[in-house]
Amino acid sequence: MTNLLSSLTAPAEDAEQASERASFWSRIAQQLADAIGQGVYRPGERLPSEHALAEQFGVNRHTIRRSLAHLDQRGLVHATQGRGTFVEAFAVDLALGKRSRHRQSLAQAGLRGGLQVMHAQEVAANADQALALQVTPDSPLLFLQVLGEGAGQPLHVSERYFPLPRFTGLAEIVQASGSITAAFAQLGVADYQRQESRISARLPSKEVARWLSQSSTRPVILVSSVNLDPQGVPIEFSMAWFAGDRVTLTVKHDEP
Amino acid sequence: MTNLLSSLTAPAEDAEQASERASFWSRIAQQLADAIGQGVYRPGERLPSEHALAEQFGVNRHTIRRSLAHLDQRGLVHATQGRGTFVEAFAVDLALGKRSRHRQSLAQAGLRGGLQVMHAQEVAANADQALALQVTPDSPLLFLQVLGEGAGQPLHVSERYFPLPRFTGLAEIVQASGSITAAFAQLGVADYQRQESRISARLPSKEVARWLSQSSTRPVILVSSVNLDPQGVPIEFSMAWFAGDRVTLTVKHDEP
DNA sequence: CGATATTTGTCCGTATGTATA
DNA sequence: GTATACATACGGACAAATATC
Numbered sequence: 001m002t003n004l005l006s007s008l009t010a011p012a013e014d015a016e017q018a019s020e021r022a023s024f025w026s027r028i029a030q031q032l033a034d035a036i037g038q039g040v041y042r043p044g045e046r047l048p049s050e051h052a053l054a055e056q057f058g059v060n061r062h063t064i065r066r067s068l069a070h071l072d073q074r075g076l077v078h079a080t081q082g083r084g085t086f087v088e089a090f091a092v093d094l095a096l097g098k099r100s101r102h103r104q105s106l107a108q109a110g111l112r113g114g115l116q117v118m119h120a121q122e123v124a125a126n127a128d129q130a131l132a133l134q135v136t137p138d139s140p141l142l143f144l145q146v147l148g149e150g151a152g153q154p155l156h157v158s159e160r161y162f163p164l165p166r167f168t169g170l171a172e173i174v175q176a177s178g179s180i181t182a183a184f185a186q187l188g189v190a191d192y193q194r195q196e197s198r199i200s201a202r203l204p205s206k207e208v209a210r211w212l213s214q215s216s217t218r219p220v221i222l223v224s225s226v227n228l229d230p231q232g233v234p235i236e237f238s239m240a241w242f243a244g245d246r247v248t249l250t251v252k253h254d255e256p
Numbered sequence: 257m258t259n260l261l262s263s264l265t266a267p268a269e270d271a272e273q274a275s276e277r278a279s280f281w282s283r284i285a286q287q288l289a290d291a292i293g294q295g296v297y298r299p300g301e302r303l304p305s306e307h308a309l310a311e312q313f314g315v316n317r318h319t320i321r322r323s324l325a326h327l328d329q330r331g332l333v334h335a336t337q338g339r340g341t342f343v344e345a346f347a348v349d350l351a352l353g354k355r356s357r358h359r360q361s362l363a364q365a366g367l368r369g370g371l372q373v374m375h376a377q378e379v380a381a382n383a384d385q386a387l388a389l390q391v392t393p394d395s396p397l398l399f400l401q402v403l404g405e406g407a408g409q410p411l412h413v414s415e416r417y418f419p420l421p422r423f424t425g426l427a428e429i430v431q432a433s434g435s436i437t438a439a440f441a442q443l444g445v446a447d448y449q450r451q452e453s454r455i456s457a458r459l460p461s462k463e464v465a466r467w468l469s470q471s472s473t474r475p476v477i478l479v480s481s482v483n484l485d486p487q488g489v490p491i492e493f494s495m496a497w498f499a500g501d502r503v504t505l506t507v508k509h510d511e512p
Numbered sequence: 513c514g515a516t517a518t519t520t521g522t523c524c525g526t527a528t529g530t531a532t533a
Numbered sequence: 534g535t536a537t538a539c540a541t542a543c544g545g546a547c548a549a550a551t552a553t554c
């Protein structure tokens with residue numbers, strides 16, 4: 001039973017100086033990250049169990065858990081109870097511009113993807129939504145919860161609000177076509193633009209983390225934006241959570 | 257010695273059903289978050305020690321540590337060895353547009369802030385930098401490491417590259433004025449625009465976390481961008497790390 | 513300045529619960 | 534149902550950084 005930590009502990013025990021003074025857990029995390037980087041463990045693959053890693057590295061299982069939690073936070077792996085700890089895949093580049101479209105962005109990246117309506121409901125506008133969409137509070141809105149996929153994995157989830165009755169039936173078209181743009185087109189909005197986007201980084205709620213199939217300790221990018229029709233009338237207010245380290249958003253400031 | 261967990265454990269012990277089945281650590285984290293939200297613990301204030309909290313809540317210190325780690329990740333508190341665990345302050349809104357300026361953004365938010373040069377050095381352009389700045393590889397560049405402050409705390413750190421010899425002496429002007437815009441102006445660039453920005457969310461390196469005075473388990477927004485002079489010539493390539501939950505970036509897509 | 517107490521950080525060991533294969 | 538694997542929680546010990554006297 002080889003002790004992979006021997007190369008780590010040896011210097012600290014031989015000489016009291018120990019140039020490598022990092023903690024066990026961080027050194028093990030680094031070694032695992034290197035192994036992933038070198039393809040020893042490939043995306044989608046399962047790592048050895050915590051118990052096995054603890055034996056391999058000659059440390060307690062809790063120390064391994066600390067290392068794995070760190071890698072989970074950094075997005076390299078993700079643990080699921082009862083299944084194991086799996087290596088994550090890599091990032092996708094998405095455009096964030098006044099005229100960017102989800103499907104188009106993915107196509108440019110050589111990927112296929114679409115939108116899936118998880119939930120649709122009619123709601124009454126609250127103050128924020130009313131302000132953003134320039135309607136009176138309590139106006140009827142269509143509320144959609146949408147999952148955006150690409151490269152075979154969830155890239156973002158969003159909550160979107162559309163004024164009613166203008167966009168009655170939009171949910172069904174989005175569900176059928178997998179595209180907001182297509183749904184807008186079918187309802188007479190041939191073009192639209194994003195007004196502004198507000199961006200911050202957060203740790204996701206448990207629910208959002210679950211939808212994105214990621215740990216709730218991995219960051220997400222939160223983007224709030226408003227879309228306008230060609231007449232400048234707001235047609236959509238959305239809050240989207242992007243898997244922070246699976247996605248890079250590119251803002252083009254000089255778009256037409 | 258009151259056991260603050262009594263209200264938590266009671267239902268689980270009274271009836272086996274226990275509608276609140278969340279873990280101790282998450283419920284304690286929620287209670288602490290609520291206390292912070294209600295101003296029981298104010299920004300900058302120190303929380304009771306882990307030992308004290310463990311006694312208060314009637315749980316093991318490790319359970320408290322789990323709760324605090326969660327709040328640390330979410331940015332509500334930050335722990336420092338030997339000092340304690342402190343409540344963090346709140347977010348600042350920054351503009352991210354083709355013509356946004358750090359100082360101006362802060363002024364709009366009613367805050368004062370400036371840039372501080374942490375490190376300046378002449379370097380040779382690598383492939384990425386050369387491509388972004390449209391110079392030949394190994395061309396001389398001025399490299400600046402800059403800390404951006406606002407509201408009395410670090411908001412972002414950045415690594416910036418400027419072509420030489422055009423911007424010789426820029427570091428000293430930035431240091432003296434606390435402003436990149438002022439330095440550009442003094443060197444004959446009266447105006448400039450951002451070409452594009454690439455945004456992702458990451459967990460910071462230990463170094464970046466230290467500069468931002470934040471935990472390395474709290475997310476940062478990474479923004480890479482290129483600035484152009486009025487003739488469209490690249491004058492700056494930068495990578496900036498924003499304290500993810502102290503900062504909201506707003507992208508204006510319809511700026512002039 | 514040094515000595516000491518406090519506080520967080522790391523690590524081990526053990527036990528039990530819960531989700532999945 | 535059984536076995537496996539991760540999740541939670543307890544207990545103890547010492548190290549490292551900081552505050553305090």
